Amino acid sequence: MTQRAMELSILRYRPEEDDKPWFQNYQVPCEEDWVVLDAINYVKDHLDSSLSYRWSCHMAVCGSCGMMINGDPALSCKTFIRDLRSGPVRIEPLANFPIERDLVVVMDDFMEKLQRVKPYMIRKTGKPLEEGEHLQSPAQLKKFKQYTLCINCACCYSACPQYALIPEFIGPAALALAHRYNQDSRDQGRDEREDVTASNEGVWDCSFAGACSDVCPKHVDPASAVQQMKIASTVDWFMRRLGLGGGKS
Amino acid sequence: MEIIKTDVAIIGAGGAGLRAAIAVAESAPDLNIALISKVYPMRSHTVAAEGGAAGVIKQGDTLEDHFNDTVAGGDWLCDQDAVDLFIRQAPVELTQLEHWGCPWSREKSGHVAVRPFGGMKNERTWFAADKSGFHILHTLFQTSLKYPSIKRYDEFYCTDLMVADGRCQGVSAIEMRTGLMQLFQTRSVIIAAGGAGWMFPFTTNGAIKTADGMAMAYRAGVPLKDMEFVQYHPTGLPGTGILLTEGCRGEGGILVNKDGYRYLQDYDLGPPDPWPRNKAMELGPRDRLSQAFWHEQKKGRTVASRWGDVVHLDLRHLGEKKINEKLPLVRDLAASYVGTDPVHELVPVRPVVHYMMGGIHTDIDAATPLPGLYAAGECACVSINGANRLGSNSLTELLVFGKRAGEHAAEHARSAAQPAESEIRREGEAARKRVTDLFLREEGGENITTLRKEMNETMESGAGIYRSEDSMRETCDKITELRERYSRVHLEDKSNVFNTNMLYTMEVGSMLEAAHAVAFSALNRKESRGSHQRLDYTARDDDKFLKHSLAYFQGEGEPRMDYLDVVITRSQPGQRVYGGKAK
Ligand SMILES: Cc1cc2nc3c(=O)[nH]c(=O)nc-3n(C[C@H](O)[C@H](O)[C@H](O)COP(=O)(O)OP(=O)(O)OC[C@H]3O[C@@H](n4cnc5c(N)ncnc54)[C@H](O)[C@@H]3O)c2cc1C
Ligand code: FES
Numbered sequence: 001m002t003q004r005a006m007e008l009s010i011l012r013y014r015p016e017e018d019d020k021p022w023f024q025n026y027q028v029p030c031e032e033d034w035v036v037l038d039a040i041n042y043v044k045d046h047l048d049s050s051l052s053y054r055w056s057c058h059m060a061v062c063g064s065c066g067m068m069i070n071g072d073p074a075l076s077c078k079t080f081i082r083d084l085r086s087g088p089v090r091i092e093p094l095a096n097f098p099i100e101r102d103l104v105v106v107m108d109d110f111m112e113k114l115q116r117v118k119p120y121m122i123r124k125t126g127k128p129l130e131e132g133e134h135l136q137s138p139a140q141l142k143k144f145k146q147y148t149l150c151i152n153c154a155c156c157y158s159a160c161p162q163y164a165l166i167p168e169f170i171g172p173a174a175l176a177l178a179h180r181y182n183q184d185s186r187d188q189g190r191d192e193r194e195d196v197t198a199s200n201e202g203v204w205d206c207s208f209a210g211a212c213s214d215v216c217p218k219h220v221d222p223a224s225a226v227q228q229m230k231i232a233s234t235v236d237w238f239m240r241r242l243g244l245g246g247g248k249s
Numbered sequence: 250m251e252i253i254k255t256d257v258a259i260i261g262a263g264g265a266g267l268r269a270a271i272a273v274a275e276s277a278p279d280l281n282i283a284l285i286s287k288v289y290p291m292r293s294h295t296v297a298a299e300g301g302a303a304g305v306i307k308q309g310d311t312l313e314d315h316f317n318d319t320v321a322g323g324d325w326l327c328d329q330d331a332v333d334l335f336i337r338q339a340p341v342e343l344t345q346l347e348h349w350g351c352p353w354s355r356e357k358s359g360h361v362a363v364r365p366f367g368g369m370k371n372e373r374t375w376f377a378a379d380k381s382g383f384h385i386l387h388t389l390f391q392t393s394l395k396y397p398s399i400k401r402y403d404e405f406y407c408t409d410l411m412v413a414d415g416r417c418q419g420v421s422a423i424e425m426r427t428g429l430m431q432l433f434q435t436r437s438v439i440i441a442a443g444g445a446g447w448m449f450p451f452t453t454n455g456a457i458k459t460a461d462g463m464a465m466a467y468r469a470g471v472p473l474k475d476m477e478f479v480q481y482h483p484t485g486l487p488g489t490g491i492l493l494t495e496g497c498r499g500e501g502g503i504l505v506n507k508d509g510y511r512y513l514q515d516y517d518l519g520p521p522d523p524w525p526r527n528k529a530m531e532l533g534p535r536d537r538l539s540q541a542f543w544h545e546q547k548k549g550r551t552v553a554s555r556w557g558d559v560v561h562l563d564l565r566h567l568g569e570k571k572i573n574e575k576l577p578l579v580r581d582l583a584a585s586y587v588g589t590d591p592v593h594e595l596v597p598v599r600p601v602v603h604y605m606m607g608g609i610h611t612d613i614d615a616a617t618p619l620p621g622l623y624a625a626g627e628c629a630c631v632s633i634n635g636a637n638r639l640g641s642n643s644l645t646e647l648l649v650f651g652k653r654a655g656e657h658a659a660e661h662a663r664s665a666a667q668p669a670e671s672e673i674r675r676e677g678e679a680a681r682k683r684v685t686d687l688f689l690r691e692e693g694g695e696n697i698t699t700l701r702k703e704m705n706e707t708m709e710s711g712a713g714i715y716r717s718e719d720s721m722r723e724t725c726d727k728i729t730e731l732r733e734r735y736s737r738v739h740l741e742d743k744s745n746v747f748n749t750n751m752l753y754t755m756e757v758g759s760m761l762e763a764a765h766a767v768a769f770s771a772l773n774r775k776e777s778r779g780s781h782q783r784l785d786y787t788a789r790d791d792d793k794f795l796k797h798s799l800a801y802f803q804g805e806g807e808p809r810m811d812y813l814d815v816v817i818t819r820s821q822p823g824q825r826v827y828g829g830k831a832k
Contacts, residue, residue, distance in 0.1 A: 016744050033488060033586070045698045049750045050742040054288075056455035059491045059582060061383055062292040078585065100426060101747040107289065111403070119391040121350040133347045135359030141352060148352050148384065152291050177391075184350060 006030045006081060007088040008039055010051065013099050021099065024048075025088065030081045036089065037065055037076040040103075053103035060217060063151035066158070067103050068092040073155035075217045094158040110154050113170050117178035117196050122189025140185040147180035147225055149218045156212035156222055162205055169205040170196065172212035172222035179225035182232075190232075198233040206230075250677055251431050255283040255400070256662045257655075258420050258435040260407045260462055262286035263293030264382070264647035265626025265654070266441035267389035272655025274396035280659055283433055285402040285422055287457065287752070290390045294443055294455040295647065298382020299494035299578060300366060301374040302644035304339030307363055310371040312336050319642060320820045322368040322534050323606075323635020324779035324789065326475065326797070328816035331613045335633045335642075335649050342648035343375050351388040352377050354575075364575075365499040365527050366641045368534035368827075372527075374641040379494050379578045385644060405431070406752055407461065409680035410438060410469045410622065413672035416665070417469070417622035421680035425752070428745025430684065432677040436665040437621050437658035440466055440609060441651065444627040448760045448767070449602040449712075450705035453485055453492040462628035464759035466609040467766065471617045472799035472811070474630040476763070477771035478606035478780045480638055481714055483538035485601025487556030489586050493579050493598060495640040498531040500575050502564045504538075505595075506550040512560070516541040518828040528831040536637040536780040537827065539600040543714045552597065556587075559597035568592075600714060604643065606634045606780065607770070610799060610813075615654035621661060625654040632797065632816075636779020687740055687754060694739035697754045704731055704757070704764060712767055717784040721772040728765045729807065735761055736805075766800035769808045774798060791822050 006028050013021040026047050028039045037055055044051050053076075054064040060078040069079050070090050081089075097105035127134065156172035163169050178197045182190040197203055206226045213223040257273050259266050262284050270284045286293065305315050315336040320327050343361075347353055353361040354376050366374040377384040393399055404425040411419030411432070420433045442462025446454025467473050483504070484493045498504075501524070506512045511521045511530065518533040518541070525532065542560060545551050551558040564572060564579075569592045572580055576591075583589050583596045608630035615623045615631060625631075626647045633646060711724025735758060742750035776790035777783050795815050800808040826832070 014744055015746050033588070044749075049697075050744070052747045052749045054292075056288060056292050056294065056457045057297050058455065058489060059297060060585075061380070061578075062288075062294070062296050062455060064288065064292045080585075104747050107403075111289070115394045118394075120395050121348065121392070127348065129341060129344055129348065133344055133353075133361055136355055137359045138355050138357065140359075141355055145352055148387070149380075151296075151383075152289075181350065184352075186348075186350065 002032050003029045004032065004081065006039060008043065009088045009090045010043070010103070011092040012102055014101055032082060034081045035077050036069055036079045036081065036091070039081060040076060040091070052101050061151060063153035066094050066153040066155045068095055068158065073158035073215050075153060075155070078217055094154055096158050096160070096164050097154070107154065109167070110157060113174040114152070114177060117170065117174050118189060118193050119177045119181060121181065121187055122192055123186070124188045134186045136185050144180050144183035147176050147183065147220060150176060150220045151218055153217065155215045155217065159211040159215040161209050161211060162207050166205055168201045170201050172226065175203060175229065176220055176222035176225040179229055194233060194236065197229055203229045203233065250681060251429070253283065253431055253433050255433055255435045256280040257437045257439065257658050258283045258285060258433045259439045259441060260285055260420060261293070261441035261443060261626070261628070262290035262401070263441060263443055263626060264295035264386055264389060264644065265651040266439070267386070267393050268648050268651030269439050269441055269625060269655035269658070270399045271389065271393055271396065272652040273659045274398045276656050277659040277663070278398055280398065280662055282399045283402055283435065284399055285405045285407055285420065285433070287404065287406045287425070289403050290401070291387060292457070293386060294458055295382045295386040295644070297453070297455060297492070298385070298644055299379045299492060300496040300499070301364060301376030301381040301641050302343055302385065303366065303369065303374050303639070303641040304343040304645055305336065305373050306340050306343070306361065306375070307372060310373050314370045315339070315373060317820060318369050319633065319639055320635070321823070321825050322639040323637055324825060325795065325820070325822040326632070326635030326778060326815055328613070328632035329818040329820060330816050331631050331633050333818065334613055335646065338649040339645045342645065342652065346385060346388055346648065349388050349392045351384050354378055364496060365525065365532060366639070367495050367498065367532050368528060368639040369641070370527055374499070376496065379496050379576050382644060406755065407465065408684060408755065410465050411673045411676040412469050412619065413669040413676060416620045418668050419673045419676070421677050423684065425747050428748060430681045432673065434668055434670065434673050436662035436668065437623065439654045439658050440622070440624040440628055441626045441654070442628045444605045445760060445763050446602050446605070448704060448708050448764045450709050451485070451490045452602040453482060453490055454602070459756035459760050460763035461756065461759045462624070463608055464762040466617060466622065466624065467762055467802045469619060469622070470802065471619050471622065472610045472801050473763065473766045474607055474610040474632070474797050474799055475770070476607035476766040476800055477712070477774050477798060478636050479602060479712060479767065480535055480604040480606060480780050481539035481600040482535055482603035483542060483600050484562055484598040486582065486587050487554060487559050487597050487599050490601045491582055491586055492601070492603070493562060493582065493596065497562060497564060497576060497579055500571065501525045501567055502531065502562055504531050505561050505563055506545050507552040508550065512545050512550065513538065513541055516544065520829050529828045533827045534637055535640060539714050540782060542600050554597050556597070557599070559599045561595035562598045563595050564591040565593065604638055606630070606636065606638055614657045615650050616657055621665060623654040623658045625650040636781060687751065688743055690737070690739040692739055694737040695734045697738055697757055700731055700735060700738065701757050704728070704761060708764055708767070712771055715782050715784055716771055721768060725768045725772055725807070728761060728768050732761050732765065732805065762802070766808050769810060770798040770800050773810050795822060
């Protein structure tokens with residue numbers, strides 16, 4: 001297999017030693033079919049064991065390895081060396097998050113927001129297990145399926161100009177997740193979720209830049225979810241003003 | 250050292266750990282739960298499972314068929330009481346997931362759809378496209394957020410169990426963000442820490458599958474059971490080891506050698522037609538398919554590729570529409586990682602280490618022999634998989650036995666005596682010392698990357714698809730040597746915050762201990778059964794080895810081996826029959 005020498009310029013920050021982040025360069029002999037993560041693993045195994053970053057699956061499904069690659073948020077296990085422009089590859093932790101160490105960012109805010117949108121089945125009428133499954137047609141499934149595909153890599157928060165400005169903004173992944181449950185024919189919790197999603201920090205903070213959808217490695221298209229939620233919450237607002245209820249029963 | 254008091258501590262937040270946590274929260278809402286994981290729950294490797302989860306639901310299928318397929322698939326090394334419980338609970342648990350929102354693929358009628366899977370007589374594998382594990386994990390994680398009694402400790406690396414008064418009463422863990430050692434004082438512990446594929450050089454497993462849970466239990470005196478049974482999945486992508494699900498073959502995909510010939514017909518799995526046909530050809534069990542590859546390679550009939558020898562998976566006849574609908578991830582993975590589009594091209598594949606049938610010995614309540622300690626999921630061996638797991642039984646196993654572990658651990662927590670605080674503290678200090686010793690070791694010792702590579706190589710050569718006395722003996726000696734050298738490993742990075750050099754080092758330590766158990770269990774099983782195939786003892790020997798192997802930790806020394814009878818209720822050992830003769 002042919003090799004290609006690559007220079008990786010990786011942001012380093014070790015809070016116990018470094019006052020501020022800095023870049024360290026490494027020369028890596030890359031195989032032609034390597035992804036960026038392979039090159040970083042090479043650094044860890046052969047050049048510098050002190051480099052820290054998150055990864056596990058190496059197949060773009062666990063969501064651990066998001067980072068800025070040449071300025072854009074991406075999964076390092078799905079970014080191929082062959083697709084990068086020549087010259088040093090700049091690798092930094094996901095933007096808009098505090099750095100914990102090197103390429104590892106603090107995920108607390110993201111995790112808290114996921115939880116806040118109540119991402120679980122809410123039903124007013126329970127169905128005992130003995131009665132078996134809920135029926136759901138392929139068409140009903142299709143309505144929300146796309147929004148189930150989020151791997152929580154947080155690349156969208158790094159790309160989002162609004163999250164950069166307003167840290168309270170619930171943000172693309174969490175809103176898309178709320179929408180996923182709202183759109184599920186089995187769920188009855190949309191009005192409960194609207195307390196969060198239609199609040200000041202919810203969908204109305206979105207300026208519809210669409211950057212989240214551009215960078216999403218799973219094509220979840222959170223921007224469309226937010227757009228649909230804006231429309232739904234506007235309709236609900238009018239319905240309520242007309243005394244016709246609103247929200248899903 | 251900070252002490253965190255809780256009632257039930259769960260090590261691992263994958264499918265099994267999350268299911269266990271929910272079971273505790275539902276059955277005993279007043280108990281406090283500490284759900285501890287070295288990665289955020291949704292990073293757990295359950296996320297990578299593609300094909301689906303087995304459970305009888307359709308007309309024409311029967312529990313008895315699921316029982317028989319599982320027991321024969323496991324070459325009669327399954328405990329039949331455990332299998333019985335498993336197949337009965339399977340549909341209940343999968344329906345429960347449906348109620349929690351799992352987006353199972355559907356039939357036109359709105360009922361959940363099922364697909365055929367290897368070694369299964371009837372269609373009974375529930376699936377969510379080819380991202381079943383991903384959806385199961387996210388559904389469980391999201392559902393778990395509902396329960397206030399589940400307190401998560403994400404990115405905490407557990408190191409040891411605290412045993413006092415003959416009971417398991419705690420866990421030590423390093424908070425990765427600070428490097429601080431914390432002590433969980435608890436009444437019950439559940440280990441749900443997943444598999445150990447990273448012992449091998451080429452695996453479908455994520456980098457976090459490093460045998461930590463198995464090693465913790467093993468060091469605490471709990472035996473590891475049937476560790477010699479390591480499953481090779483027949484269709485991994487060469488180079489990366491990324492899995493292409495058995496669902497590919499369930500949907501009608503075929504395997505061909507360099508002559509375009511469906512070689513499985515030469516290994517008692519034919520005739521090739523009609524196709525697709527359950528329990529025949531490409532839908533035979535994994536051990537037999539991986540072994541067939543080995544023979545084809547010996548005969549020079551595999552395809553030489555730039556990643557080494559492969560065979561071809563042909564999906565082209567399924568057509569673009571079906572591939573996009575049923576196998577979208579497979580298409581994406583093949584295109585990305587080996588540059589082939591399965592709609593138009595043959596996909597190179599080869600066998601790859603996939604799953605550990607063996608693990609922490611438990612009974613059917615998920616209880617280990619150590620009071621207060623429970624285990625579930627891939628790290629455990631409740632013996633439903635025997636000598637060879639059938640695809641799609643594992644995801645269901647996480648649910649059935651995860652739940653059971655949770656309920657029994659909760660019950661135990663209620664009745665457990667007062668914790669022996671000072672003893673737990675003493676044990677905690679010993680655990681901490683194990684870590685600080687690593688930091689204190691001098692420069693110039695052994696290098697952890699070198700040790701890991703040597704372990705990988707020797708595991709492949711001695712514990713691979715086919716094994717022999719000489720190669721296994723060599724591997725046993727090599728692992729003994731590596732364990733000795735490990736005691737001289739030194740850390741290059743001595744910082745506290747998110748020190749992955751230290752974590753990798755601890756993980757290699759876990760793997761070496763588990764690898765020791767694998768190698769010695771294999772060496773001592775002088776027969777061929779399921780995934781354990783020997784070139785020197787080619788037949789199954791029920792007289793001597795219709796038994797579970799139990800490996801006991803002996804410090805630096807070789808493990809002590811013991812044996813335990815298999816539980817047989819109604820299926821006497823018989824021939825495993827696939828292909829034309831299969832019933
Ligand atoms: C690619 C792939 C595809 C598969 N497809 C299928 C399929 O289609 N059907 C099927 O039935 N089975 C399938 N399997 C098998 C099945 O997915 C696994 O056996 C199962 O998901 C394991 O789940 P688990 O909960 O036991 O472990 P995991 O999901 O691996 O979780 C382990 C947990 O333990 C934690 N942990 C580990 N060590 C420590 C420590 N020291 N301290 C703290 N936490 C720790 C981890 O953080 C993680 O949360 C597949 C496996 C692979 C690899
Ligand atoms: S390592 Fe899992 S998404 Fe990249």
